[in-house]
Amino acid sequence: MAGNSYGTLFRITTFGESHGEALGGIIDGCPPGITIDLDAIQFEMSRRKPGQSAIVTQRKEPDDVQFLSGIFEGKTTGTPIGFIIPNTNQKSDDYSHIKDNYRPSHADYVYEKKYGVRDYRGGGRSSARETASRVVAGAVAKQMLSEIKINAYVSSVGPIFLEKPYQELDFSKTENNPVRCPDEASAVIMEEYIRDIRKQGDTVGGTVTCVIQNVPIGLGEPVFDKLHAELGKAMLSINAVKGFEFGSGFDGARMKGSEHNDLYNTDGTTKTNLSGGIQGGISNGMDIYFRVAFKPVATIMQKQESLDNKGNITEMTGKGRHDPCVVPRAVPIVEAMAAIVLADFYLINKTY
Numbered sequence: 001m002a003g004n005s006y007g008t009l010f011r012i013t014t015f016g017e018s019h020g021e022a023l024g025g026i027i028d029g030c031p032p033g034i035t036i037d038l039d040a041i042q043f044e045m046s047r048r049k050p051g052q053s054a055i056v057t058q059r060k061e062p063d064d065v066q067f068l069s070g071i072f073e074g075k076t077t078g079t080p081i082g083f084i085i086p087n088t089n090q091k092s093d094d095y096s097h098i099k100d101n102y103r104p105s106h107a108d109y110v111y112e113k114k115y116g117v118r119d120y121r122g123g124g125r126s127s128a129r130e131t132a133s134r135v136v137a138g139a140v141a142k143q144m145l146s147e148i149k150i151n152a153y154v155s156s157v158g159p160i161f162l163e164k165p166y167q168e169l170d171f172s173k174t175e176n177n178p179v180r181c182p183d184e185a186s187a188v189i190m191e192e193y194i195r196d197i198r199k200q201g202d203t204v205g206g207t208v209t210c211v212i213q214n215v216p217i218g219l220g221e222p223v224f225d226k227l228h229a230e231l232g233k234a235m236l237s238i239n240a241v242k243g244f245e246f247g248s249g250f251d252g253a254r255m256k257g258s259e260h261n262d263l264y265n266t267d268g269t270t271k272t273n274l275s276g277g278i279q280g281g282i283s284n285g286m287d288i289y290f291r292v293a294f295k296p297v298a299t300i301m302q303k304q305e306s307l308d309n310k311g312n313i314t315e316m317t318g319k320g321r322h323d324p325c326v327v328p329r330a331v332p333i334v335e336a337m338a339a340i341v342l343a344d345f346y347l348i349n350k351t352y
Contacts, residue, residue: 018122032078138336201301226281243293247276
């Protein structure tokens with residue numbers, strides 16, 4: 001299987017399956033001498049881990065990170081940083097009913113057709129549990145880029161949207177509720193909606209908005225390696241992501257140039273920021289902001305048609321422990337992938 005690594009100079013390779021012994025990764029290219037706060041890394045893992053609230057999957061995993069190399073006396077050595085995250089709460093029997101069946105809108109069918117074999121326990125490598133390794137790498141990248149501030153939050157759940165612009169939000173409130181929405185009134189409505197969807201045995205999608213501040217001018221490479229193109233690739237590599245837009249996004253397609261152009265101030269900043277902090281594929285020093293759309297979780301606790309490996313249409317009902325809505329746990333994953341992209345471009349920029 002190819003495609004398990006991301007990055008050019010700051011590079012992360014992940015390994016492991018949902019119900020295997022452990023997940024893990026190797027971070028290559030991290031410069032030496034960076035002080036690593038292990039508690040901060042574990043905090044990021046706690047934001048992503050299952051079982052953290054009543055509106056997420058109830059799989060109980062501590063997601064304790066064990067570093068194997070690349071850190072000595074609290075600082076990076078410049079050598080590859082290896083780590084593992086043991087799986088401690090596998091319930092593979094929850095998936096015995098799909099051993100010979102392909103779940104609708106899962107990767108089951110295409111994995112088996114492509115590789116001739118699949119790990120049906122939680123989806124194996126296709127499980128979103130793989131993203132735990134990304135959060136570790138992103139936490140390291142954040143500490144490497146300590147001046148840059150990366151804040152993601154839930155901006156919609158199903159039909160419920162947070163309409164306030166990010167400039168009016170207090171990001172310190174994002175962790176104050178299980179939905180991870182910094183607007184308290186919206187968070188209450190979103191949480192109630194997710195609970196109701198769960199009672200119905202159904203799932204719902206939503207969006208995560210990310211704001212990156214204090215980005216230096218010059219990150220990103222023109223033509224094929226534009227900063228927004230790499231951010232888009234990084235976000236679209238996250239499980240369940242179906243859409244990505246930055247700056248004015250699709251709304252910009254309805255505007256005239258006279259409305260959309262960001263006019264300059266004398267210091268090089270702009271009066272507006274419909275460009276989303278990126279022009280010509282290169283950061284311009286303004287805030288970078290984008291939105292990521294997540295589809296509803298494919299496993300639902302309702303009867304639905306399926307296909308078995310003999311070509312028969314069958315009936316199945318989802319079992320096991322699954323999120324009714326992924327967006328609350330996706331917030332730290334979005335931040336992590338953004339940090340990895342920026343760390344990579346930061347190092348590339350230093351080669352000039």
